[in-house]
Amino acid sequence: MALTLYEKIFNRHIVREENDTYLIYIDRHLVHEVTSPQAFEGLRNAGRKIWRTSSILAVPDHNVPTTDREKGILDPVSKIQVDTLDENCEKNKLTQFKMNDERQGIVHVIGPEQGSTLPGMTIVCGDSHTSTHGAFGSLAIGIGTSEVEHVLATQSLLLKKFKTMLVNVNGTLGKHITAKDIALYIIGQIGTAGGTGFAIEFSGSTIKNLSMEGRMTLCNMAIEAGSRAGLVGVDEKTIDYLQGRPFSPQGENWKKAIHDWKGLVSDPDAVFDKIINISASSIEPQVTWGTSPEMVCNINDKIPDPAQEKKLSNQKGYQSALDYMGLKKGTSIKDIKLDKIFIGSCTNSRIEDLRRAAEIVKSKKVATNIKQALVVPGSGLVKKQAEKEGLDKIFIEAGFEWRDPGCSMCLAMNADRLEPQERCASTSNRNFEGRQGQGGRTHLVSPEMAAAAAVNGKFVDIREMP
Amino acid sequence: MLPINKHCGVVIPLDRANVDTDAIIPKQFLKSIKKSGFGPNLFDEWRYLDRGEPGINQSERKLNPDFILNKENYRQGTILLTRENFGCGSSREHAPWALLDFGIRVILAPSFADIFYGNCFKNGILPIQINKEMTDLFFKKALSEIGFKLSIDLEKQLIIDDGERYTFKVDEFKKHCLIKGLDDIGLTLENSKDIEVFEKRYYNQYPWLAK
Numbered sequence A: 001m002a003l004t005l006y007e008k009i010f011n012r013h014i015v016r017e018e019n020d021t022y023l024i025y026i027d028r029h030l031v032h033e034v035t036s037p038q039a040f041e042g043l044r045n046a047g048r049k050i051w052r053t054s055s056i057l058a059v060p061d062h063n064v065p066t067t068d069r070e071k072g073i074l075d076p077v078s079k080i081q082v083d084t085l086d087e088n089c090e091k092n093k094l095t096q097f098k099m100n101d102e103r104q105g106i107v108h109v110i111g112p113e114q115g116s117t118l119p120g121m122t123i124v125c126g127d128s129h130t131s132t133h134g135a136f137g138s139l140a141i142g143i144g145t146s147e148v149e150h151v152l153a154t155q156s157l158l159l160k161k162f163k164t165m166l167v168n169v170n171g172t173l174g175k176h177i178t179a180k181d182i183a184l185y186i187i188g189q190i191g192t193a194g195g196t197g198f199a200i201e202f203s204g205s206t207i208k209n210l211s212m213e214g215r216m217t218l219c220n221m222a223i224e225a226g227s228r229a230g231l232v233g234v235d236e237k238t239i240d241y242l243q244g245r246p247f248s249p250q251g252e253n254w255k256k257a258i259h260d261w262k263g264l265v266s267d268p269d270a271v272f273d274k275i276i277n278i279s280a281s282s283i284e285p286q287v288t289w290g291t292s293p294e295m296v297c298n299i300n301d302k303i304p305d306p307a308q309e310k311k312l313s314n315q316k317g318y319q320s321a322l323d324y325m326g327l328k329k330g331t332s333i334k335d336i337k338l339d340k341i342f343i344g345s346c347t348n349s350r351i352e353d354l355r356r357a358a359e360i361v362k363s364k365k366v367a368t369n370i371k372q373a374l375v376v377p378g379s380g381l382v383k384k385q386a387e388k389e390g391l392d393k394i395f396i397e398a399g400f401e402w403r404d405p406g407c408s409m410c411l412a413m414n415a416d417r418l419e420p421q422e423r424c425a426s427t428s429n430r431n432f433e434g435r436q437g438q439g440g441r442t443h444l445v446s447p448e449m450a451a452a453a454a455v456n457g458k459f460v461d462i463r464e465m466p
Numbered sequence B: 001m002l003p004i005n006k007h008c009g010v011v012i013p014l015d016r017a018n019v020d021t022d023a024i025i026p027k028q029f030l031k032s033i034k035k036s037g038f039g040p041n042l043f044d045e046w047r048y049l050d051r052g053e054p055g056i057n058q059s060e061r062k063l064n065p066d067f068i069l070n071k072e073n074y075r076q077g078t079i080l081l082t083r084e085n086f087g088c089g090s091s092r093e094h095a096p097w098a099l100l101d102f103g104i105r106v107i108l109a110p111s112f113a114d115i116f117y118g119n120c121f122k123n124g125i126l127p128i129q130i131n132k133e134m135t136d137l138f139f140k141k142a143l144s145e146i147g148f149k150l151s152i153d154l155e156k157q158l159i160i161d162d163g164e165r166y167t168f169k170v171d172e173f174k175k176h177c178l179i180k181g182l183d184d185i186g187l188t189l190e191n192s193k194d195i196e197v198f199e200k201r202y203y204n205q206y207p208w209l210a211k
């Protein structure tokens, strides 16, 4: 029988089945400081052991400071969370990259970087953006704290089957159009609930031509379309990316692995529950204007009129989003002035993202109305590579701050945040109310668009920049 | 999970409807890294006259003498008696954690919020739906008789008040789990042989994952 990629991975992990609920074996468990402490405590209270310690890779990322690390963590609540992770990892002898390890970084950046994310795996993490890892032809889903405990204790998870959706993107992307624009465009088309209940596979010639970094950006945003899992089939790029990474298989095992991985694509005649076709040439630079990723438009558009919104149920939401964002209908996106710039997060903090942004700001200056422009690399190794290439100098000379790796202003759990009513061009994934700081206003864009906005003080069409 | 089968305890009459999870445990306590230790902050805003914050010394705070949990006769109570729609609001498990940490093992109410009801079973608390008349009757007794106690027999599905017996309904499977102290993890571990067998076959087939 012809199978989709999702079904192939799901099927090889079924331990048992009862009434359409499957016990699914988990290969990789990524752990960070925010959602794990209660799970470890639960385990301890029940006198249970971790089933397979070698499946775990732990790292603190949400609460770590991005400056002056040698001073430690000043916020006591953050410090307790990070210290607790350290303790839990030490006690249980788990692999962890501590805050001052150069391999530390955002959990969804370091998994692939270390080769600990491999094709065909089931991967979980107590974090919704775990979908990122699906870029490698793996089944990667975010889970809650009680499920984290379940996986720690049993190496398995109770799951129902998702429906399958195929998003085909074909054709050549315009200049400066990135995976982030594809992701925002798709969410604009299908809405933030469009993928609910589905595992989304991205395919087509445009996706084939994306780098692994681009595919990660795309799968990262699958959750913003409501889908718990995004996937891309394995090809040469996947295998090239993984070769020689610290956790990747070696020698004889490597040969066996790539032989298996090559089959990790959907069969040509596999049946999907839903198929969506998108033409790459219709995608322009995307900017969100509201408080949900689906409130998005092209750089050359104007802010929509809530009264014109087709879905009546959306009208009220549109208006309150505009009120929160301090925007009026009919305003050109290009007239929106900004206060801060954030280049980072598990969506867009990899080396390719930094290269593309640096290319734009090279020998330019951050506009005077921008109070702060941050570049936060996704990991210590990304940072090191960028410094080797001199990207740090380009950013610093332009007036950006060059920070240490972590989640940072993506969710403002550490000291990096927006003040009330500050407006930010951000390469992260969520523009929810208060996400980047209470009262803060977030516009989601690609790294190139954020860089262009930084040097112009407002949004510009990256394609028209000199 | 703490099992429960036969239980006897003092009844705490909390005479309010629609008690939400934020009232059970206010949100400033959700940043904690623990599953335990929420007991002192159960019903925090009602129980104390000053505002509760994590990390402050709870024993130095000003108690609200009018709140039922602060009254001498109810402090040791383990059975909470309350009104309609108990536990509405958030899906987080901090609310049952706080109740359990305080020592509550059984909750009697005419109705419960759905998710909360399920979360109770996951955390060793037995929620029992009772009818309006029974609710009123128990409220009357709990408020007038000092140290009013009820006995619960989960196996036989009985509430026993001094020889009077009332039956109650409970899902068979949930009942089994509570009596045995089985949470989802406990249940999965009952099949741990299956996981071991799976692993053997799996790592044979995909040797590069065996480490």
Ligand code: SF4
Pocket (backbone or CB within 6 Å): A061, A062, A106, A107, A108, A127, A129, A345, A346, A347, A406, A407, A410, A411, A428, A429
């Ligand atoms: S970067 Fe943002 S979205 Fe990604 S894991 Fe951190 S907080 Fe979550």
